[in-house]
Amino acid sequence: MPLKDQPLVFHEWSKSHGDVIGFRGLGNSVVVLNSEQAARDLFDKRSATYSDRPRFPMLELMGWMDAVLFLPYGKDFHNSRRVLQQQLTRQGSAVFQDSQLRQASILVQRLFKTPERFEEHLKHYATAVVMEIAYGHQALSENDPYLQLANQMNDMVAGLGSSFANPVDFFPILKRLPSWSPGAWFIRYSRIQRPIYESISRYGFDQVRQQMALGTANPSFLSRHLEDLKREGRENDPGDLKCLMNSSWVIYAAGGDTTMGTLRTLVLALLLHPHVQKKAREEIDNVIGSRRLPDFSDRDSLPYTQCVANEVMRWHPVAPLGIPHRVMEDDVYREMFIPKGTTLIPNLLSMALDPKVYRDPHKFYPERFLPQPAGYSEPIPEFVFGFGRRYAIPRFDCVPVGMSVVPRICPGRYLAEASLWIVAATLLAVFDICPTKDEQGNDTLPTAEFTNAIVSHPLPFTCEFRARSELQKGLVST
Numbered sequence: 036m037p038l039k040d041q042p043l044v045f046h047e048w049s050k051s052h053g054d055v056i057g058f059r060g061l062g063n064s065v066v067v068l069n070s071e072q073a074a075r076d077l078f079d080k081r082s083a084t085y086s087d088r089p090r091f092p093m094l095e096l097m098g099w100m101d102a103v104l105f106l107p108y109g110k111d112f113h114n115s116r117r118v119l120q121q122q123l124t125r126q127g128s129a130v131f132q133d134s135q136l137r138q139a140s141i142l143v144q145r146l147f148k149t150p151e152r153f154e155e156h157l158k159h160y161a162t163a164v165v166m167e168i169a170y171g172h173q174a175l176s177e178n179d180p181y182l183q184l185a186n187q188m189n190d191m192v193a194g195l196g197s198s199f200a201n202p203v204d205f206f207p208i209l210k211r212l213p214s215w216s217p218g219a220w221f222i223r224y225s226r227i228q229r230p231i232y233e234s235i236s237r238y239g240f241d242q243v244r245q246q247m248a249l250g251t252a253n254p255s256f257l258s259r260h261l262e263d264l265k266r267e268g269r270e271n272d273p274g275d276l277k278c279l280m281n282s283s284w285v286i287y288a289a290g291g292d293t294t295m296g297t298l299r300t301l302v303l304a305l306l307l308h309p310h311v312q313k314k315a316r317e318e319i320d321n322v323i324g325s326r327r328l329p330d331f332s333d334r335d336s337l338p339y340t341q342c343v344a345n346e347v348m349r350w351h352p353v354a355p356l357g358i359p360h361r362v363m364e365d366d367v368y369r370e371m372f373i374p375k376g377t378t379l380i381p382n383l384l385s386m387a388l389d390p391k392v393y394r395d396p397h398k399f400y401p402e403r404f405l406p407q408p409a410g411y412s413e414p415i416p417e418f419v420f421g422f423g424r425r426y427a428i429p430r431f432d433c434v435p436v437g438m439s440v441v442p443r444i445c446p447g448r449y450l451a452e453a454s455l456w457i458v459a460a461t462l463l464a465v466f467d468i469c470p471t472k473d474e475q476g477n478d479t480l481p482t483a484e485f486t487n488a489i490v491s492h493p494l495p496f497t498c499e500f501r502a503r504s505e506l507q508k509g510l511v512s513t
């Protein structure tokens with residue numbers, strides 16, 4: 036297994052070895068799926084056997100295994116998923132658009148004041164939106180305790196390094212090494228980080244419960260569920276409370292950094308492709324004019340802007356290797372034997388770069404999604420949100436295991452798409468995103484390079500946000 040640049044290395048290997056690549060060694064079997072077809076054949080069509088998660092020894096050391104992201108298929112997973120899906124359906128997610136719109140306007144205000152700090156402002160947007168959704172907390176100041184915790188969380192994820200490829204992930208026995216052993220950095224790291232993680236995951240939950248007791252809680256994902264529990268007389272059920280604590284925390288843990296990475300990729304893509312900015316801006320000016328900012332009611336009238344958002348997600352999927360699945364039974368696919376317990380990694384980057392699906396796939400070309408003759412009618416890259424058939428989920432305790440199939444596909448996808456769209460439309464309406472200049476006055480353009488982590492961001496870069504006109508400045512004045 037490569038330890039660096041895994042998505043690209045697997046993609047290269049798939050050119051000579053085919054889209055399904057298997058590895059076996061030391062009792063572990065791993066299969067990398069490099070095409071959407073293979074991933075859909077297994078994760079969607081056979082989701083009853085392919086929806087488990089493998090063990091993540093490094094994350095076990097960190098104490099993260101109660102989060103639905105990593106829970107194995109079973110009762111706790113079913114209950115967490117049900118709780119999440121109740122409020123995050125396409126329709127349910129629309130409730131949160133007010134928060135997304137308000138935060139987009141705050142983002143613009145911040146960019147007017149300190150444009151050079153655009154990365155912090157994007158992070159503020161991404162974190163503030165998921166905090167408000169999960170806990171009803173409106174993060175306004177930079178010293179907000181929720182934002183501080185989010186920063187710690189992001190640093191913790193970045194510190195884990197390469198996607199699921201720490202030495203202990205391959206050799207779980209290494210968990211038993213004494214912390215002072217040479218090379219046992221992961222033990223030392225997890226010892227430091229675990230208590231931080233535990234306090235982060237509790238913080239919002241405790242705050243909302245206290246606020247509810249005082250009658251001061253804002254409506255949120257968590258408060259609505261806690262009210263439901265109260266109505267059902269289960270407000271002190273430890274299992275339900277634990278499930279809610281983990282599910283509300285996971286909105287912020289899974290939604291903050293992914294949204295932030297996607298927004299940074301948006302800015303990078305716009306900076307490197309001024310003609311795309313121009314074309315999208317013309318569309319926005321024609322449909323909306325310059326007397327107001329875009330809102331969600333404009334979404335269907337701005338098809339090119341939607342294509343820009345779709346192309347950002349395809350050009351560099353923010354979670355290039357998704358999250359691995361595990362097969363629960365022996366299986367055979369295309370005459371290949373896949374033993375029970377095999378870990379399957381969906382290589383989303385390889386799917387995005389598949390030349391059979393996307394013409395000239397390295398090119399940032401939003402038109403590709405438009406119908407012909409304006410574009411190529413290429414498919415929207417829904418795979419960036421992972422896989423698993425979509426089912427209504429009944430309460431787990433009413434349904435025997437094996438009779439309900441619960442999806443693993445990202446439950447936050449409608450929220451994420453809405454955040455990306457509103458930020459793209461708002462930035463395009465208000466700013467020209469331009470290169471910074473070097474001392475000789477020449478444009479300095481970054482290269483499109485990304486971090487090698489579970490959630491992959493562009494490497495730090497600089498750019499200028501130039502207000503298009505004073506008129507637009509007035510639209511968001513504080």
Ligand code: HEM
Pocket residue numbers: 103104105106116119123285286287289290291293294297353354357358359419420421422423442443444445446447448450451452
């Ligand atoms: C652009 C933003 C996002 C991307 C690209 C993304 C992508 C993904 C992917 C690839 C998976 C793995 C699915 C699988 O196992 O096949 C996933 C899972 C998940 N995502 Fe997202 N996500 C994004 C934003 C969000 C947001 C805003 C939330 C907030 C609710 C969220 C919550 C989750 C959760 C809870 C899971 C675990 C699902 C499970 O294991 O059953 N994500 N996401």
